[in-house]
Amino acid sequence: MAEVKLIGVWKQFGNFTAVKDMNLEIKHGEFMILLGPSGCGKTTTLRMIAGLEEPTKGQIYIGDKLVADPEKGILAPPKDRDIAMVFQSYALYPHMTVYDNIAFPLKLRKVPKQEIDRHVREVAEMLGLTELLKRKPRELSGGQRQRVALGRAIVRKPQVFLMDEPLSNLDAKLRVKMRAELKRLQRQLGVTTIYVTHDQVEAMTMGDRIAVINQGVLQQIGTPDEVYDRPANTFVGSFIGSPPMNFIDASIVEDERGVWADFGEFRLKLLDDQGEVLREKNLIGKEAIFGIRPEDIYDAMFAQIKIPGENMTRAMVEIIENLGSEKIVHLRVGDITFLGAFRSESKVKEGQEVDVVFDMRKAHVFDKGSGKAVF
Numbered sequence: 206m207a208e209v210k211l212i213g214v215w216k217q218f219g220n221f222t223a224v225k226d227m228n229l230e231i232k233h234g235e236f237m238i239l240l241g242p243s244g245c246g247k248t249t250t251l252r253m254i255a256g257l258e259e260p261t262k263g264q265i266y267i268g269d270k271l272v273a274d275p276e277k278g279i280l281a282p283p284k285d286r287d288i289a290m291v292f293q294s295y296a297l298y299p300h301m302t303v304y305d306n307i308a309f310p311l312k313l314r315k316v317p318k319q320e321i322d323r324h325v326r327e328v329a330e331m332l333g334l335t336e337l338l339k340r341k342p343r344e345l346s347g348g349q350r351q352r353v354a355l356g357r358a359i360v361r362k363p364q365v366f367l368m369d370e371p372l373s374n375l376d377a378k379l380r381v382k383m384r385a386e387l388k389r390l391q392r393q394l395g396v397t398t399i400y401v402t403h404d405q406v407e408a409m410t411m412g413d414r415i416a417v418i419n420q421g422v423l424q425q426i427g428t429p430d431e432v433y434d435r436p437a438n439t440f441v442g443s444f445i446g447s448p449p450m451n452f453i454d455a456s457i458v459e460d461e462r463g464v465w466a467d468f469g470e471f472r473l474k475l476l477d478d479q480g481e482v483l484r485e486k487n488l489i490g491k492e493a494i495f496g497i498r499p500e501d502i503y504d505a506m507f508a509q510i511k512i513p514g515e516n517m518t519r520a521m522v523e524i525i526e527n528l529g530s531e532k533i534v535h536l537r538v539g540d541i542t543f544l545g546a547f548r549s550e551s552k553v554k555e556g557q558e559v560d561v562v563f564d565m566r567k568a569h570v571f572d573k574g575s576g577k578a579v580f
Contacts, residue, residue: 207268208235208268209229209231209266210231210266211229214226216258224421227263234397235413239399239402240402240444249421251399253265256281256282261275290366290368292354294374295342295353295354297342297350303337304329304338307360308322308325328359329356332352334353334356337349348379352386359390368400373404405444408445414427415445425438436578438571438578450496450498451499452571453466455467455495456491456492466495466568468495471538473568474515476566479580483570483579493579495570499546500546501568502545504548507548518561520537520561521556522553522556523537532549532553534553536561
């Protein structure tokens, strides 16, 4: 096991900056997710850790070893970094059996034959591949090929696993199964793992911590609960969660009853401690962005805390997406649209009006200019 550190790492391709001043520390044995949209710099970051790309500037450490520092002329090749990579494409040798594919890294190291056999069979047992060792990759399903690729990485017993969207080629049902298998395997092996994905469900279900990246810049790092409950800015709030967080332009106003988010068509009373934060930040009378997740907006028939005139409004139901366990309801108040995630028992119908309740304990306010979270 080893920790991985990136200190002030940049990567530029000509005039394009792919990674900008990345500072990131992955702990011993941690499952770290690099999450962001396509082109955000997450794979480039992974490739710099692997030694497949050279940083433009900055330092990368694996364990106590400085493996990249362009100013000092240090760039350790991938083979000297004690890492193993698993790619989106399985990259198996088609002419080799499963046994030989898994054994290949050990053969390169000239490990004795008996020891290779023992390690391969241990890994095959761990991954449920024992019965498949004589097959060729073309005779395997997608999930089985992915397990072989994992086996080839595991058999090396590296300090760090680097995984670049390894489940994206699998169908939805198999992805769910493989997510659980990967997490169990990582816990069992205790190897530091850095996993790249654009899928926020993968990130939330698998990672110890998530590093959210956008346009080459690290936006927030934290546990799944932290990035979900306390997003650092509107980008994180919109990228984490499905459906994404609602954002509504608001004026922050105050009267004798307290501090309110005023949307023109309706207004919501903020909690006392939220109002105090807005006073301290001098945001009373200013424009802001109000954020709330669909699951924190309720059909009033099922809401436990209803305070008419404070956390309720009447809205028109435009579209209902019935998911069985819940209903995603598209709501409109005047020109303002937002989503609610209602319980499956809700009887709302398209075209009717419904009283909706906002759980103000889960409300967020973001700065209008920077998009940064106020709370």
